[in-house]
Amino acid sequence: MKTLPVLPTICCGPETPPLDEHARTELAARFKALADPTRVAIVNRLAAANEVCVCDLTGAFELSQPTISHHLRLLREAGLVESSRRGTNAYYRLVPDAIAALRAALG
Amino acid sequence: MKTLPVLPTICCGPETPPLDEHARTELAARFKALADPTRVAIVNRLAAANEVCVCDLTGAFELSQPTISHHLRLLREAGLVESSRRGTNAYYRLVPDAIAALRAALG
DNA sequence: CGTCTTCATTGACATCCATCAATGTAACAC
DNA sequence: GTGTTACATTGATGGATGTCAATGAAGACG
Numbered sequence: 717m718k719t720l721p722v723l724p725t726i727c728c729g730p731e732t733p734p735l736d737e738h739a740r741t742e743l744a745a746r747f748k749a750l751a752d753p754t755r756v757a758i759v760n761r762l763a764a765a766n767e768v769c770v771c772d773l774t775g776a777f778e779l780s781q782p783t784i785s786h787h788l789r790l791l792r793e794a795g796l797v798e799s800s801r802r803g804t805n806a807y808y809r810l811v812p813d814a815i816a817a818l819r820a821a822l823g
Numbered sequence: 824m825k826t827l828p829v830l831p832t833i834c835c836g837p838e839t840p841p842l843d844e845h846a847r848t849e850l851a852a853r854f855k856a857l858a859d860p861t862r863v864a865i866v867n868r869l870a871a872a873n874e875v876c877v878c879d880l881t882g883a884f885e886l887s888q889p890t891i892s893h894h895l896r897l898l899r900e901a902g903l904v905e906s907s908r909r910g911t912n913a914y915y916r917l918v919p920d921a922i923a924a925l926r927a928a929l930g
Numbered sequence: 931c932g933t934c935t936t937c938a939t940t941g942a943c944a945t946c947c948a949t950c951a952a953t954g955t956a957a958c959a960c
Numbered sequence: 961g962t963g964t965t966a967c968a969t970t971g972a973t974g975g976a977t978g979t980c981a982a983t984g985a986a987g988a989c990g
Contacts, residue, residue: 734906740860747863748921751855752978753847780980786940789979804936804987808959815929822926859948877967887950892968894948911957911966 722785749794755787759810762797765810770807853925856901861886862894866917869904876915 750756754777761776762768770788774781788808791797796815799808857863861884861918868883869875877895881888895915898904906915 735864737860739861740867744860744863745856747854748858751851753844753851754977754978756851756854757842760847771935774937781937782939782981783979789938790851790977801937801987803883806937808907816928822922822929858942871982878965888967889947889951889969896968908957908967913967915934923931 719721742819746794746796746814748817749771749791749796752787754783755791758784758787758791759796759815770808771808773808782799834861840897850928853901853903853921856898856903857925859894861890862898865891865898865920866903869917874914877913877915880915 746804750759752806757777758773761773771783773788778786788797788799792799792808796811797808798811799806801807824835851909853920857866864884865880868880877891881891884891895904895906899906899915903918904915905918906913
């Protein structure tokens with residue numbers, strides 16, 4: 717996976733062209749996935765147990781089930797989590813590389 | 824500065840109370856500051872040179888001067904950057920601790 | 931078959947956000 | 961003083977976002 721560093725940059729001076737369009741958009745999209753308190757908390761839960769059933773999440777937050785599902789979708793589309801179904805349940809887990817890539821981008 | 828870790832969590836199981844309300848909100852607010860391509864690029868520029876004049880930024884992006892000023896304000900309010908004026912110019916620089924705190928929250 | 935249960939999707943609504951044009955402010959130059 | 965330059969702020973607008981109620985889809989269990 718590409719790293720897209722923010723801190724160690726191409727470098728310097730008023731003449732430097734701004735960060736590649738695609739790189740900015742990519743990074744911003746991933747940060748946007750974490751730009752909501754509920755999604756931060758969901759990622760937190762997923763980090764605590766390496767697999768969490770949606771039913772546990774809907775129980776843990778005072779939000780409707782569709783809202784939780786909506787946030788999970790955003791996290792999934794951002795590539796930060798992945799899911800699999802077993803029976804009628806859906807289980808979500810973090811994508812460690814995606815988190816690591818974000819951390820790398822911050823330095 | 825408090826660290827607000829996301830990955831190394833309070834820990835575990837469906838019984839675990841969700842992340843402290845204040846902690847989620849705080850973290851989400853900071854990630855939101857990076858949830859826009861222009862702001863990612865601005866932070867990138869600031870990381871490349873440890874002080875950048877606003878005039879250089881307005882020149883580097885194809886956006887109006889008020890829009891750049893708006894983004895700088897958001898970054899400033901999030902505590903990610905700080906500014907000082909010398910003469911008629913304003914110079915912005917990163918707040919390294921704030922960036923480090925975000926990185927820490929990701930692991 | 932039918933009925934739950936679990937999750938996803940849709941539709942609607944209120945709020946927030948990125949953007950720009952216009953205006954304001956403050957410092958320099960003359 | 962006048963004028964100019966560099967940023968900030970305001971106001972307006974189109975688009976995105978978080979939320980829920982209602983509905984849909986797919987398994988499990990009789």
